[in-house]
Amino acid sequence: MSGAVYENPDLKRERSQCLFDKEEITNLIDGGKEKTKERRDLEEFIVCDEDLKDSVPIEYLSHADKYSAELRKACLLFKKLSNPSNGPAEVSTVALLSTGAGAITLKEGNPLALHYIMFLPSLMSMCTPEQQEKWLPKATSLQMIGTYAQTEMGHGTFLRGLETTATYDPTTKEFILESPSITAYKWWPGGLGQTTNYAIVMAQLFTHEKCEGIHPFLVQLRDEETHEPLPGISVGEIGPKLGFNTVNNGYLGFEKVRIPRDHLLMKHSQVLEDGTYIKPASTKLGYGAMVFVRVLVVRDVAVQLRKAVTIATRYSCVRHQSELKPGDPEPQILDYVAQQNKLFPPLAATFGFHFAANYVWDLYNSAREGIGKGDLHLMPDLHGLSCALKALSSSEASNFVEVLRQSCGGHGYMVCSNFPRIYSLVTAAETYEGENTVLWLQVAKYLIKTRMDKSGGKSVAYLIDSNLMNNKIVDLNNDSITNLFQRVAAGYVDLAIKKLEGYNRQGMAPHDAWNHSAIHLIKGAQAHARYVVADCFVRSIKEGKFSDPVRLILNQLCELLLTYWLVEHSGDFFMFADLSANQLFKLQSKYMELLGTIRTYAVNLVDSFDIRDEALDSVLGCWDGNAYQRLFDEASKSPLNKTSVHRESFEKYLKPLMKSNL
Ligand SMILES: CC(C)(COP(=O)(O)OP(=O)(O)OC[C@H]1O[C@@H](n2cnc3c(N)ncnc32)[C@H](O)[C@@H]1OP(=O)(O)O)[C@@H](O)C(=O)NCCC(=O)NCCSC(=O)CCCCCCCCCCCCCCC(=O)O
Numbered sequence: 001m002s003g004a005v006y007e008n009p010d011l012k013r014e015r016s017q018c019l020f021d022k023e024e025i026t027n028l029i030d031g032g033k034e035k036t037k038e039r040r041d042l043e044e045f046i047v048c049d050e051d052l053k054d055s056v057p058i059e060y061l062s063h064a065d066k067y068s069a070e071l072r073k074a075c076l077l078f079k080k081l082s083n084p085s086n087g088p089a090e091v092s093t094v095a096l097l098s099t100g101a102g103a104i105t106l107k108e109g110n111p112l113a114l115h116y117i118m119f120l121p122s123l124m125s126m127c128t129p130e131q132q133e134k135w136l137p138k139a140t141s142l143q144m145i146g147t148y149a150q151t152e153m154g155h156g157t158f159l160r161g162l163e164t165t166a167t168y169d170p171t172t173k174e175f176i177l178e179s180p181s182i183t184a185y186k187w188w189p190g191g192l193g194q195t196t197n198y199a200i201v202m203a204q205l206f207t208h209e210k211c212e213g214i215h216p217f218l219v220q221l222r223d224e225e226t227h228e229p230l231p232g233i234s235v236g237e238i239g240p241k242l243g244f245n246t247v248n249n250g251y252l253g254f255e256k257v258r259i260p261r262d263h264l265l266m267k268h269s270q271v272l273e274d275g276t277y278i279k280p281a282s283t284k285l286g287y288g289a290m291v292f293v294r295v296l297v298v299r300d301v302a303v304q305l306r307k308a309v310t311i312a313t314r315y316s317c318v319r320h321q322s323e324l325k326p327g328d329p330e331p332q333i334l335d336y337v338a339q340q341n342k343l344f345p346p347l348a349a350t351f352g353f354h355f356a357a358n359y360v361w362d363l364y365n366s367a368r369e370g371i372g373k374g375d376l377h378l379m380p381d382l383h384g385l386s387c388a389l390k391a392l393s394s395s396e397a398s399n400f401v402e403v404l405r406q407s408c409g410g411h412g413y414m415v416c417s418n419f420p421r422i423y424s425l426v427t428a429a430e431t432y433e434g435e436n437t438v439l440w441l442q443v444a445k446y447l448i449k450t451r452m453d454k455s456g457g458k459s460v461a462y463l464i465d466s467n468l469m470n471n472k473i474v475d476l477n478n479d480s481i482t483n484l485f486q487r488v489a490a491g492y493v494d495l496a497i498k499k500l501e502g503y504n505r506q507g508m509a510p511h512d513a514w515n516h517s518a519i520h521l522i523k524g525a526q527a528h529a530r531y532v533v534a535d536c537f538v539r540s541i542k543e544g545k546f547s548d549p550v551r552l553i554l555n556q557l558c559e560l561l562l563t564y565w566l567v568e569h570s571g572d573f574f575m576f577a578d579l580s581a582n583q584l585f586k587l588q589s590k591y592m593e594l595l596g597t598i599r600t601y602a603v604n605l606v607d608s609f610d611i612r613d614e615a616l617d618s619v620l621g622c623w624d625g626n627a628y629q630r631l632f633d634e635a636s637k638s639p640l641n642k643t644s645v646h647r648e649s650f651e652k653y654l655k656p657l658m659k660s661n662l
């Protein structure tokens with residue numbers, strides 16, 4: 001913990017009544033005792049390093065100075081950690097990004113993030129051994145700093161519509177890259193603005209005058225010594241955004257830029273010297289880098305949500321407001337049931353997403369292992385599951401974070417509460433790496449196909465069970481509610497199929513019928529994603545080794561999340577799962593009861609997330625609960641408070657206005 005001398009008495013009281021082992025939950029979240037130790041060592045290393053601190057709060061810097069400040073720390077951090085004698089030996093570079101330890105020093109976003117989460121993984125998964133031998137040493141030592149340049153100003157979602165071309169010229173054995181219009185400019189890639197000197201560029205491959213679809217190319221953008229853009233390359237930054245303002249998202253255009261033939265990443269498809277095109281085993285193998293990040297996002301979103309819940313729960317413990325019992329002192333706002341209703345569903349969801357993230361991560365590793373041996377059979381299930389979980393976790397977390405911000409009243413609106421930044425990070429995940437609506441429709445396509453063809457991966461196997469809709473559910477518990485989610489998903493899928501067939505009979509073209517059925521399709525995909533999270537949650541509790549108190553807590557949180565979702569979407573359960581009004585009333589009572597139970601250990605539970613103050617970065621959520629003093633201290637950092645009168649603006653604007661006798 002923080003080792004602070006002061007401890008708010010309300011927090012102290014809650015902490016003195018802890019009935020479970022907090023360290024057990026910490027280890028569960030980290031993935032084991034060893035991992036907890038590694039994380040703590042890394043955090044300690046970063047926190048104790050004076051060079052990694054900001055001299056001025058980053059909020060008050062200009063756009064360019066913010067970038068510079070963050071880049072300084074990013075470079076220093078990676079330099080220090082690349083030398084094991086400097087700090088913790090085994091450091092996953094991904095852990096240094098927006099989550100965990102990295103966030104302690106890189107608050108606004110790491111300009112090197114895309115190098116680590118997309119550029120390097122693309123080289124590792126899409127290059128031949130010879131290409132890897134040539135490029136990986138330079139990329140891991142940061143002589144080559146890269147990004148993933150796919151999205152264009154006019155095209156993001158629809159990859160087949162990308163405009164950038166790479167045309168093979170057999171006479172020189174080169175590809176010629178071209179951006180045929182303004183809408184073809186690459187737009188968004190992280191680090192592209194001023195940071196990277198290379199990029200994986202996704203472009204339409206033309207050879208022998210035939211378009212073979214989009215393919216990845218390694219392109220040098222800047223001189224390795226001077227960092228000046230190379231001839232034919234137009235590159236810059238796209239400007240301020242809702243968040244991630246130091247990630248240095250950029251634009252990129254090509255005018256007849258020539259690159260060697262073997263800069264096509266050739267693991268899955270090749271162009272021979274004479275221009276002959278060799279097809280990949282699946283055109284979707286080139287989408288691997290996106291799948292990887294979708295899988296990571298589920299974990300990252302859970303991390304962000306844990307931060308938001310910790311801030312709101314601790315603040316709700318120390319904040320006293322209004323009157324609960326006439327004449328009594330103002331109570332802790334944590335005692336209002338309406339407040340618990342804002343805090344505890346997201347608290348429970350952090351666990352649901354955590355278990356689901358583990359599940360999809362394992363599937364990702366099995367699928368990659370298979371792909372390495374030429375076995376692609378897990379790809380559809382991985383695609384369906386990663387889309388479903390990325391979309392559900394990011395959309396739910398965005399809604400939850402906004403409610404948690406509101407739960408802190410006015411102070412939650414302050415930058416120093418850290419809610420604005422957390423919100424900007426989770427809501428970005430709704431858009432990047434596949435806009436959520438589009439991903440829901442990908443999931444729906446997979447569900448429809450499974451239900452109609454009676455074939456599909458493990459995550460959708462329930463759709464093939466012909467008895468699914470006939471099973472009578474008597475008791476409502478975690479297992480049976482999980483089954484109800486299956487029925488809702490299947491119900492929407494069947495409804496969508498009926499609609500599609502109906503439109504078809506009316507003579508509507510399939511693509512129009514699909515468009516007209518989109519709302520049902522999306523609802524089915526969402527119910528499926530909730531089923532997956534419920535199933536992961538229930539199974540992880542059953543299969544995990546836990547002490548009795550922790551197992552009880554996990555069961556209660558699981559029950560709360562499932563009941564919350566069921567009540568929120570009760571219409572779906574009336575339509576497709578034979579839910580009766582009486583059962584719903586009972587579930588609502590159960591939900592209220594669970595809120596009261598979770599109230600007794602909520603503070604201790606968020607403590608067990610073990611997010612140190614420097615990572616939480618919130619005056620409202622600090623371990624010591626000294627929220628008011630910290631608010632004041634933060635206000636005193638405002639440059640406007642440096643003098644009692646802001647002389648320049650007073651003399652220039654206010655005084656003349658006051659004297660003008662309007
Ligand atoms: C999928 C598309 C929408 C459509 O693609 P197509 O048009 O090519 O396909 P079809 O719709 O025709 O479908 C054909 C067929 O293919 C199947 N398919 C599609 N995709 C895949 C796939 N990936 N794998 C397997 N199969 C696939 C599909 O199901 C069909 O099958 P059937 O024929 O059988 O029906 C596509 O256009 C698309 O993907 N669009 C989205 C574009 C996108 O995602 N762009 C991303 C750009 S890069 C980006 O955004 C980067 C953002 C980075 C932000 C940085 C954030 C940092 C924080 C992250 C957290 C990390 C930290 C973690 C730390 C920790 O863990 O501790």
Ligand SMILES: Cc1cc2nc3c(=O)[nH]c(=O)nc-3n(C[C@H](O)[C@H](O)[C@H](O)COP(=O)(O)OP(=O)(O)OC[C@H]3O[C@@H](n4cnc5c(N)ncnc54)[C@H](O)[C@@H]3O)c2cc1C
Binds near residue numbers: 155158433
């Ligand atoms: C913070 C951030 C970082 C990013 N980093 C990168 C990066 O490093 N590299 C990179 O290449 N890109 C990056 N991107 C771009 C990102 O991947 C795209 O913005 C994203 O894929 C969405 O595409 P789009 O912007 O074209 O949205 P659009 O597809 O134009 O979406 C606009 C609207 O149209 C709807 N829509 C689109 N198609 C359909 C459909 N078929 N059916 C129904 N509705 C539809 C969407 O749901 C949405 O409501 C980043 C974006 C952000 C916000």
